[in-house]
Amino acid sequence: LLLSHSCGLHCGIALMRHGGFSAKIATEFKWGNVIWGDDLDYVRIQYFREAIMGATHNYTAPLFPTGALVLRKRYEELKKNFSEKQLSKMPIVSSDSNCKEALNSALLLQETKPLLYKVGFTKEDFKNISASGKGAVPSRILLNTYKQNLNTNCGLKNEQGVAQFLEHLSLQGYTTDEYYTSFVAEESG
Numbered sequence: 001l002l003l004s005h006s007c008g009l010h011c012g013i014a015l016m017r018h019g020g021f022s023a024k025i026a027t028e029f030k031w032g033n034v035i036w037g038d039d040l041d042y043v044r045i046q047y048f049r050e051a052i053m054g055a056t057h058n059y060t061a062p063l064f065p066t067g068a069l070v071l072r073k074r075y076e077e078l079k080k081n082f083s084e085k086q087l088s089k090m091p092i093v094s095s096d097s098n099c100k101e102a103l104n105s106a107l108l109l110q111e112t113k114p115l116l117y118k119v120g121f122t123k124e125d126f127k128n129i130s131a132s133g134k135g136a137v138p139s140r141i142l143l144n145t146y147k148q149n150l151n152t153n154c155g156l157k158n159e160q161g162v163a164q165f166l167e168h169l170s171l172q173g174y175t176t177d178e179y180y181t182s183f184v185a186e187e188s189g
Helices: 008-017 065-078 084-088 105-118 122-130 137-153 161-168
Strands: 032-038 044-047 046-048 056-058
Touching: 008 065, 008 105, 008 137, 032 065, 044 065, 044 137, 084 105, 122 137, 137 161
Parallel strands: none
Antiparallel strands: 032 044, 046 056
16 A cells, blocks of 8 residues: 555655654654665664763664665655755655655644555544554554564564664663674664
8 A cells, every 4th residue: 555656645654654653753754864775675764862861872773674665666756856965855754745845743643544444444443542542543553563563573572672672762771681782783784
């Protein structure tokens, strides 16, 4: 569904569903945050987070292959009208009418809802999910799907440090283990 039409909305959904980013964070990314791999289905998103006491943490991480393909398709389409330098300053998540203007996170989530209905979610599902916790239902569906993929499809259920990193969460307590590996060092890419 996301690969059927190249647009900024689909890129936002891909960043959430295939990258684990919240709608707020996804809408802040520019094309300059993308690190393109040699393989078509491999991209990483540069993401730095300010932490307590002024430290900056590097959470640069890959997208699942489908998300990478969605971003690559959109980028290639935009390259027909814009230089790489221009694109580097443009938002990844934008409207169809103005690719230079970022969608806000509320609109991203609002526009995601019909697509979730299209893939089989019902109003009853939304009602049940809404009653089970806080946060926007489309966001919870996409982020929970991402987390489920990490745990089951990627086999990270017992690798909590790796899962924490890929969910863009604090690694406190996971960086002093003897098996700790940097996920952002040159040799890790």
